[in-house]
Amino acid sequence: MYSHMMVGANDIDRAKTFYDALFGAVGGKPGIVDPKGRLIYMHNGGMFLVTKPIDGADATPGNGMTIGFAMTSPAECDAWHAAGLSAGGKAIEDPPGVREGAGMKLYLAYLRDPDGNKLCALHRM
Template sequence: MYSHMMVGSNDTDKSKKFYDALFEKEGRADDKGRLSYGRRGSVFMVSRPIDGNPASIGNGSTIGFNFDSPEEVDAWHQRGVAAGGTAIEDPPGYRENAFGKLYLAYLRDPDGNKLCGLHRPAQ
């Protein structure tokens, strides 16, 4: 359904350091300074807003990343905190709701964007 997700940043150098650590790979930058990280056909991007105004977080917005195991989610979360992100909400773990049983971990990046690591166990 989605081709890519993009978040705004006021400091792309700081964002690059955070996301390089979070994804364990170096992001690619284009000629406009936008950062790009690919995984399994999806692309996550970071950019200064093209309208020249400061980047701001979307209240109620969350960007979720799929992982193959709870251990991968935990490692992703730990890398994010170590690279300057902020752990938010409940600690990483299983939650059960109308969407079924999910393993979730939440972070805010250095600009305040809300990120989620998610593993869906076999039901």
């Protein structure tokens, strides 16, 4: 259903430092910068982009929006979370761990990127 996800950033260099660390922790390659100045990450068949808003206004996080990234294990979620924290992200919600409900058991880790976008690492147990 989805082709890609894109978030806004006010400082592309700061965003690149954060997302290079975040995706690098789970085997991804550093982002590439296209001719329009957008960051592009491709990993495990997905594409994630970071850009300054095209309308010239400041980037702001979407209220109620969360971008979830599929992980292969709880350890991968933890590595992702630790890398994000060390690269300028902020821990939010409960600490990384197992959540159960609606007949599902998930391992979740939440962060906000330096621009406030809400991110989640998810492993289905």
